[in-house]
Amino acid sequence: MQFWVGLWGMQRPHLHPRAHVRMYQEMLEHAQQAEALEFDGFFVTEHHFWYDGYCPSLLPVLAGIARRTRRIGVGAGALLLPLHDPLRVAEDAAVVDVLSGGRLILGFGLGYRPEEFDGLGTRKQTRGDRAIEEIEVIRKAFTQDVFSHEGTHYRYENVRLVPRPLQQPHPPIWFAAGTALATARRAGRAGLPYWHATATTLEMVATAIEEYRKAAREAGVSEAALKVGLTRDICIAETQAEAERIMREERLATYEEQLVGFGFILGEQGRPLKELPRDHPTFDRIVKSLIVGTPDRVIADVEGYAALGIDVFAARLLSAAFDPPKISRALELFGRHVIPHFRKKSRVGGGR
Amino acid sequence: MRTGLYFSVERLPGQTAREVYEAVLAQAAMADELGFDSLFLAEAHFQHERPAPSVQTLLAALAVSTVGLRLGAAGKVLPLDSPVRVAEDFAVIDLMSNGRLIFGAAAGDDPDAFRVHHVPFAEREDRFREALDLILHAWTADAFRYAGRFFEFPAGAKPSEQNSERFSPVPPPDPYPVPWKRAGQKAAGLPVLPKPVQFPHPPVWRHGSNEEEARFAAARGLTFLPPPFISIDRAERLLFASRTAIDEACRDLREVEVPLIREVFVAEDEARAEAVARGPMMDLYGRAQADGRLARWEGRPIEPGELSWEALRSTRVVVGGVEEVTTRLREIQTRLGVRHILCHMSVPGIPPAEISAAMRLFQAEVWTRLQG
Numbered sequence: 226m227q228f229w230v231g232l233w234g235m236q237r238p239h240l241h242p243r244a245h246v247r248m249y250q251e252m253l254e255h256a257q258q259a260e261a262l263e264f265d266g267f268f269v270t271e272h273h274f275w276y277d278g279y280c281p282s283l284l285p286v287l288a289g290i291a292r293r294t295r296r297i298g299v300g301a302g303a304l305l306l307p308l309h310d311p312l313r314v315a316e317d318a319a320v321v322d323v324l325s326g327g328r329l330i331l332g333f334g335l336g337y338r339p340e341e342f343d344g345l346g347t348r349k350q351t352r353g354d355r356a357i358e359e360i361e362v363i364r365k366a367f368t369q370d371v372f373s374h375e376g377t378h379y380r381y382e383n384v385r386l387v388p389r390p391l392q393q394p395h396p397p398i399w400f401a402a403g404t405a406l407a408t409a410r411r412a413g414r415a416g417l418p419y420w421h422a423t424a425t426t427l428e429m430v431a432t433a434i435e436e437y438r439k440a441a442r443e444a445g446v447s448e449a450a451l452k453v454g455l456t457r458d459i460c461i462a463e464t465q466a467e468a469e470r471i472m473r474e475e476r477l478a479t480y481e482e483q484l485v486g487f488g489f490i491l492g493e494q495g496r497p498l499k500e501l502p503r504d505h506p507t508f509d510r511i512v513k514s515l516i517v518g519t520p521d522r523v524i525a526d527v528e529g530y531a532a533l534g535i536d537v538f539a540a541r542l543l544s545a546a547f548d549p550p551k552i553s554r555a556l557e558l559f560g561r562h563v564i565p566h567f568r569k570k571s572r573v574g575g576g577r
Numbered sequence: 578m579r580t581g582l583y584f585s586v587e588r589l590p591g592q593t594a595r596e597v598y599e600a601v602l603a604q605a606a607m608a609d610e611l612g613f614d615s616l617f618l619a620e621a622h623f624q625h626e627r628p629a630p631s632v633q634t635l636l637a638a639l640a641v642s643t644v645g646l647r648l649g650a651a652g653k654v655l656p657l658d659s660p661v662r663v664a665e666d667f668a669v670i671d672l673m674s675n676g677r678l679i680f681g682a683a684a685g686d687d688p689d690a691f692r693v694h695h696v697p698f699a700e701r702e703d704r705f706r707e708a709l710d711l712i713l714h715a716w717t718a719d720a721f722r723y724a725g726r727f728f729e730f731p732a733g734a735k736p737s738e739q740n741s742e743r744f745s746p747v748p749p750p751d752p753y754p755v756p757w758k759r760a761g762q763k764a765a766g767l768p769v770l771p772k773p774v775q776f777p778h779p780p781v782w783r784h785g786s787n788e789e790e791a792r793f794a795a796a797r798g799l800t801f802l803p804p805p806f807i808s809i810d811r812a813e814r815l816l817f818a819s820r821t822a823i824d825e826a827c828r829d830l831r832e833v834e835v836p837l838i839r840e841v842f843v844a845e846d847e848a849r850a851e852a853v854a855r856g857p858m859m860d861l862y863g864r865a866q867a868d869g870r871l872a873r874w875e876g877r878p879i880e881p882g883e884l885s886w887e888a889l890r891s892t893r894v895v896v897g898g899v900e901e902v903t904t905r906l907r908e909i910q911t912r913l914g915v916r917h918i919l920c921h922m923s924v925p926g927i928p929p930a931e932i933s934a935a936m937r938l939f940q941a942e943v944w945t946r947l948q949g
Contacts, residue, residue, distance in 0.1 A: 235771070245672050245771045246672050246675055246676075246774050249669075249672045249673050250675075253641060273665065273769075274767040274768055274769060274770065275770065276768070276770070277770075278770040278771035278772075279770070280669065280771075281662075281665035281666075281669070281770070281771075282633070282665050282666045282668075282669040282670075284633070284634050285633045285634050285636070285637035285666050285669055285670055285673070286637065286669060286673070287634075288633075288634035288635070288637040288638040289637045289638060289640060289641040289673050291638065292602070292638045292642050293641055309662070310658075310659070310694075312693070312694070313658060313662070316622070316631045317630075317631045317633060317634050319630075319631075320594075320598075320630065320631040320634045320635065321631075321634050323594050323595050323598060324598055324634065324638050326595075339764070340731065340764045340767055342732075343731035343732045343733070343764050343767070344661060344730060344731045344732075344764070344767045344769075345659060345661060345662065346659065346728075346729065346730075346732045381693060382692075382693075384623060384693050385623050385624075385625065386623070386630075387594070387622075387623060387624055387625055387627070387628050387630060388593075388594030388595075388628040388630075391595065
């Protein structure tokens with residue numbers, strides 16, 4: 226099992242105002258620290274037109290991370306493909322793969338905020354189909370000397386992508402499509418590695434993975450093509466009490482601001498709520514999805530997920546305040562205690 | 578006079594894109610230490626010899642690898658991309674470089690790239706101007722909408738009812754500036770975030786190729802960057818048009834820079850400089866002639882006689898010992914009024930060690946003489 230760490234979005238929520246220019250510098254330092262702690266991948270995440278200045282430009286940021294690190298995988302998790310032109314993504318991604326010496330990991334998501342589709346002038350309604358078609362275009366661009374594509378949404382004639390990526394046949398592509406069962410099935414049918422997002426319970430994760438594998442089987446996709454990644458929010462500290470304090474005081478308050486801000490939480494008329502009751506079912510589900518505790522407790526919880534057959538565990542260790550020393554401390558605890566536990570185990574089982 | 582480096586990001590047969598990028602990054606790190614002022618990268622799409630389709634990612638890589646260099650594109654081809662995406666990417670590069678971005682932008686002149694993206698080539702200048710307008714609003718405005726001929730932001734945006742302006746600010750609702758339309762509300766306007774570090778926005782250099790484009794830049798207080806390869810006479814005419822237009826627009830030359838790209842190679846003496854640079858520079862101009870870039874940018878066909886080594890040296894490239902190179906650049910400085918010379922030293926075929934030596938010599942000897 227690989228360990229990735231994410232998802233840096235360089236956000237400055239109302240509760241924790243900070244200068245963006247500092248956050249981009251600090252993110253690079255965290256990437257270097259994650260590499261030193263032997264994480265396998267470092268992930269950044271995108272949104273657009275969001276009040277907290279959420280990072281909208283993953284591939285330039287990944288190019289920067291690539292030049293400040295040597296070994297760690299550099300990943301988009303997720304690049305919201307239906308918002309973008311597939312050829313522009315292919316061009317930028319190929320250059321980042323070359324600049325990183327072949328370390329790029331492409332997690333493609335669908336996106337869900339309607340503003341982002343309106344702002345970038347693409348249709349939300351067709352996002353699922355377009356994501357799959359865009360992946361097809363990008364794969365052709367990556368692997369064929371000169372390619373053409375005649376699809377439902379995209380049409381290209383005799384195009385030569387220059388340069389091509391360094392990794393052969395191309396950088397790994399993950400379908401990072403939230404938590405909905407429909408997208409899990411879509412990933413399975415397309416034979417794409419499936420990356421499950423945060424804020425679901427263990428049972429929900431198990432069901433999504435089951436649906437993913439079932440859809441793949443029904444579509445005749447070979448078992449070898451299938452992979453599962455999972456992101457979890459983690460509050461880790463030396464003592465259980467401190468981890469719970471971090472959850473209560475730092476994570477949940479920011480979660481609340483973000484959930485209301487993103488309009489996730491709908492009231493009775495289907496309108497987004499402006500204040501979030503702590504006993505709201507969505508909030509309750511989020512609290513249940515968090516991994517909170519000492520390194521030993523975190524190990525135990527991660528083992529529960531690992532038992533479902535996970536290839537990649539992506540930890541979100543960001544302190545809600547995006548406070549660099551707190552993030553560093555969490556990286557350190559996870560990197561020094563949790564990762565070695567699983568590495569030791571996999572070596573007994575025949576090596577990683 | 579400010580000194581910068583220009584990279585055409587070209588490769589010779591057998592060279593990989595990785596080798597080209599690593600050379601650019603190594604020379605950038607060195608230029609940063611030697612005190613060059615700036616570094617500019619060309620953009621090109623779908624061309625095997627020019628692996629430069631993603632100036633955003635290369636500039637971001639340079640941003641984290643350098644401390645003092647101003648970083649720019651020469652130029653980002655605006656009609657081939659979403660203007661909002663371009664505004665976002667370059668704002669992030671400005672953040673990553675802590676305010677060192679120069680936004681070099683162009684209308685594009687490669688019909689094949691327009692064909693691939695289904696963008697009518699004839700509309701390139703109109704699209705360029707509207708895209709630039711939208712990008713400048715995106716960097717400076719809070720929530721807004723934009724109803725242009727080619728671009729709408731957000732989709733479906735209509736001109737405001739009070740006036741016919743393309744741009745309208747939209748007051749943010751409380752408590753969050755983004756209206757959420759999950760419940761059926763449509764966004765009336767959106768903010769493009771994060772904002773660049775530089776205020777009100779990064780300097781804009783219009784990379785253009787004719788008098789009309791120079792006038793467009795001048796009227797808006799933008800720096801005009803003439804195309805590479807052109808003769809001194811052509812450069813003089815374009816920069817004259819630019820200066821005249823700046824006066825006519827009641828603007829001031831102090832608002833802008835006056836840059837020019839030149840192939841530059843300096844060595845301890847003329848014979849050595851020629852021995853190293855002649856072949857690669859002759860080949861460079863041969864390729865630019867063959868693919869039509871020379872004629873396009875000069876504004877007329879180029880006779881083979883104009884590409885002899887003697888002709889190149891007298892009208893285009895700057896090659897020689899310290900004294901000769903200084904004299905030629907002083908002439909460009911005084912006769913053309915150039916205040917920012919972008920040296921294209923990394924000509925394909927010149928060995929990296931020779932380029933490094935030329936960069937050192939240039940900053941140690943030529944630079945000092947140009948400041949006097």
